[in-house]
Amino acid sequence: MSATSSESEGLVALPVPGVTVSAVEAGIRYADRLDLVALKFDQGTTAAAVFTRNAFCAAPVIVAREHLAACDSMPRLLLINTGNANAGTGAPGIAAARRSCEEAATLLGLSAHEVLPFSTGVIGEDLPLAPLVSALPTLFSALSPEHWLRAAHGIMTTDTRPKAGSRRFAANGRDYVLTGIAKGAGMLRPDMATMLAFLTTDAPIAPSVLDHLLRRAVEMSFHRITVDGDTSTNDAVLLAATGAGDGEVCEDPESELGRALGEALEALCLELAQGLVRDGEGASKFVEVDVRGGADERECLDVAFTIAHSPLVKTALFAGDPNWGRLLAAIGRAGLRDLDVNGVRILINDALIAEKGSRATSYDESEVAAFMQQSDLRVIVELGRGQADARVWTSDFSYDYVKINAEYRS
Amino acid sequence: MSATSSESEGLVALPVPGVTVSAVEAGIRYADRLDLVALKFDQGTTAAAVFTRNAFCAAPVIVAREHLAACDSMPRLLLINTGNANAGTGAPGIAAARRSCEEAATLLGLSAHEVLPFSTGVIGEDLPLAPLVSALPTLFSALSPEHWLRAAHGIMTTDTRPKAGSRRFAANGRDYVLTGIAKGAGMLRPDMATMLAFLTTDAPIAPSVLDHLLRRAVEMSFHRITVDGDTSTNDAVLLAATGAGDGEVCEDPESELGRALGEALEALCLELAQGLVRDGEGASKFVEVDVRGGADERECLDVAFTIAHSPLVKTALFAGDPNWGRLLAAIGRAGLRDLDVNGVRILINDALIAEKGSRATSYDESEVAAFMQQSDLRVIVELGRGQADARVWTSDFSYDYVKINAEYRS
CATH class of the missing domain: 3.10.20.340 (ArgJ beta chain, C-terminal domain)
Structure with a gap:
């Protein structure tokens, strides 16, 4: 569980300029288990997300959607906890999700709506805020560009292995990188799981283009896998572009950069999605x-x-x-x-x-x-x-x- | 397997004036097993049927639908074999289904289109006509008003128990009876099963009214049960009215007789449908x-x-x-x-x-x-x-x- 390098178990996850990553054992549900993960983005990072279509969506999904709009698609932190889905928790659940964002924002000098919460784990039990909040200083002090595979472990619940990958792509004479991590297919072990995927690139991309490219890639990958046809209340896929890789901001999905990122994104999403099916519960084929x-x-x-x-x-x-x-x-x-x-x-x-x-x-x-x-x-x-x-x-x-x-x- | 009385295993199946029933061991797939069943109707009997919605419908479904139209909804014989579904058998399967009707019609002095074939059993293997045809004389010589429960056994494949039931109803000062048998829910043990139900009454009912009442009853019963969501290629439900019970022919589903039969039919269909779910494969609840x-x-x-x-x-x-x-x-x-x-x-x-x-x-x-x-x-x-x-x-x-x-x- 101590995968701190960027290469382990045959997986390669390349650092992405403008992104630091961290995962710690907060003891939210179980001891000795990475269960709190942060992805921190440099200022100017743009993002787009696709959330569960389930009408009973979890509190963090409601709050993440709200915050993403409030920060004009420019979030600074993703805060992901495992062990508790904060789903089926009504109004107190929403308050807890907001509170976790506020605590993180205070520590990092951000606005609360620049923090997007994600949760996966048991349904219908109150999110234990105390262990989460007290682990935040350690979590943030460990942020590093190198901790992608540790984060891939950190977002696992009952997954049997981490899923992570990278793609390099080039456009307008510049080289960029795309790195992603994912967990849980369909409603794999449903009370303890959810499909989550986080992808980041250093290319400079306008939010509307990210949104377009992400929807298309998700449609051809995560929306085309099924283990049992059920849909989690917490599913989310997020794509962030830091722009640290320089170059002009891409405003058109059909531009050279738009197409290059689109291709890399579809390939990586498909690889991650297929990895989720291979790790499907009880799957032998x-x-x-x-x-x-x-x-x-x-x-x-x-x-x-x-x-x-x-x-x-x-x-x-x-x-x-x-x-x-x-x-x-x-x-x-x-x-x-x-x-x-x-x-x-x-x-x-x-x-x-x-x-x-x-x-x-x-x-x-x-x-x-x-x-x-x-x-x-x-x-x-x-x-x-x-x-x-x-x-x-x-x-x-x-x-x-x-x-x-x-x-x-x- | 020798249930020859009209009451066994807690089931009651009342004789229906105008209907005789028979079941024999023809050895179509297995020895020592009732696998060929006939329901013979007196002249003047009207009928309506509902068939599978599966585009890959079996040969007997195609032929039964065709014959029902050709005899103006006045069939004289239902010929049901178990052990071979005659499904996924292409053009030769249709020829075999027609041939079985012709052989039965010749023996009974009927037209081939007055015989409706039904099959259930293994998919994708040719229907063995020889044992079926050579068992027909024995089958027909054993026709009796009393053999309903034997027929309920005869249409079973991997069902663990027979399903049969009756309802008495009255209209316009006359008493009538409705008796039905059924087998297999959903695609229970799918290569060896199918949902089949045959219901008969002695009330005099026009085919259009039968069709209306049957569709409504099926919608509220057989279409509202599911074991695994799969649909057999051979599913069929047939309702026949001999008119032997006398009285004026019912031309209106909202008449006293139409309503009385409709109520009895819905109750019996629901009882049979629920019986199929209770006997669903591996069902413990x-x-x-x-x-x-x-x-x-x-x-x-x-x-x-x-x-x-x-x-x-x-x-x-x-x-x-x-x-x-x-x-x-x-x-x-x-x-x-x-x-x-x-x-x-x-x-x-x-x-x-x-x-x-x-x-x-x-x-x-x-x-x-x-x-x-x-x-x-x-x-x-x-x-x-x-x-x-x-x-x-x-x-x-x-x-x-x-x-x-x-x-x-x-």
Whole structure:
């Protein structure tokens, strides 16, 4: 748990000029566990964020959204606690989230609305402010450009490994860096988790461009992964640009810098998102569902998510069973208008499994069952009615999934 | 498996004038197992049916729909085989379904389109016609008004117990009877199952009225149960009225007879549908999700099904864990516009669990955890924004659910 270097467990997280990072053991819920993390940004840093779509959003989500608007998208500090989600806590929860920002702001000489709070952990219990507040001086004194992997550990709850990564990119003759950390997929161990991701770059980017690039990247990555279809009350993804890397401020997502950051961001978000699925609770398989030949992207996503959410498909994947009947039934109930079922083809990896409404004549069940023992699989559905496609990533349903979720609070 | 009387295992299935029933062991997939069932109707019997909404519907569904139209909703025979679903079998599957109707029609002196085929069992394998056809003479020679419970056994695949029931009703000074049998909920053990229900009455009812009453009853019963959210390719519910009970033919669902049959039908469909959930695969709990105070019925159903389909809620129910955070998160992601989360209340049985966005002050977790050990539970959600309500019924997710579905084909 003492990952203080910027490289450990095969992960590389490059420092980002204008950002310092820290993580400490505040004892918010458990002792001897990094559970309080700070990301501090130099003045002039711009930011954009995407929050959970759940109507029951947690107190820190409400306050972070409010503060981000109040500071004109120029926050100075992200304050992240793990161990307590401060969700399902009503008005006292909102007051506690505000109070944590005020205490941090006072210590650092900031305004409270320049501090954005994030929480993950148990739902429905009051946030213990005392240990959080008393750990702040230690937290801030340890801020360093090098502590990214320590922070990646610090935001973990029941994740089994940290997720972090970096991308270098260039534009207008200058080199920039993008570094991100993430935790928890879907409602992984839901009372103790949430999907959180924090990404920072030293490129100079206007808030509106950050917002545009972040939404597009999230749509193609974090919004296309699912473990069990549930959505946490605390999910948040934030992208900050310090501008320390110099150059003219990017005001157009289609400019050279906008496009370069956009590409790096999409690649890093996808890497982090897939890392969350691989670390999904009880996951024994990593499965790409690739739907092609749809009339539009929406219907490709409908088919892909119907497959990815089907408990019957997920238990078959767990068993390594090429159960094309379940895939076919899932496609059939995805709600596509006038689907010509005879035009649909289903492949697993490169093997054609089903076509023309029945099993493919070339299909060899023993061959397919053999490669389905691999941990990485791809289910390909060709709808044969257009040019659109979409991919989503998911895991299987195992005994451990039930065990983890049935026994978690007991 | 030799239930030949009309009363066994606490079930009562009354004979219906104008209907004879039979079930035999044809050895379609397994030996020593009732797997071929016939319901024969007197001339003049009218019928209506509701079939799966799955685009990949099975061959017998395609043929039954076609024959029902061709005989002007006046079928004479239902021919039901178990052990092979004749689904995912392409054009040869349709030919096999037609052929089975032709063979039966020849033996009974009927037209092929007066015979409706239904199948349930393994998906993606050719229907073995030979054993089916050679068992037809024995099947038809055993037709009797008394064999309802034998038929209820005969349509079972991996159901653990038969489902059957009757209702008596009166209209215009006459007494009538309604008897039904059903099998398999959702995609219970999906390669070997399907939801099938057959209901008959001796009341004289026009096909259009039957259709109206059946759709309404199915909407309030079979369409409001879920085990895992999957939909079989073979689901079918059929209602037949022989008219043997005499009286004027009912042409209006709002007439005395229409209303009396409608009430009996809704009650029996609900009883059978709930029976399917109780026998759901790996089910250890029977759970009613009752959503009240919605702006309209649609949003109540959205909330109810989001809860009923949530793997996190279902694993918590399995554990007997009053995990209100998961209920709250499911309500929050059901897609309701402008939901005031502070107005939502959640109860389990009669205990208030959560309100005003957090745990209720009166909530006693140990008390609630104690009664959650019971096999029957009710989750009540009060949305506090209107007068609409809706109820659905579901089961929990257990180790056995994963075991049954992961190991089924292995």
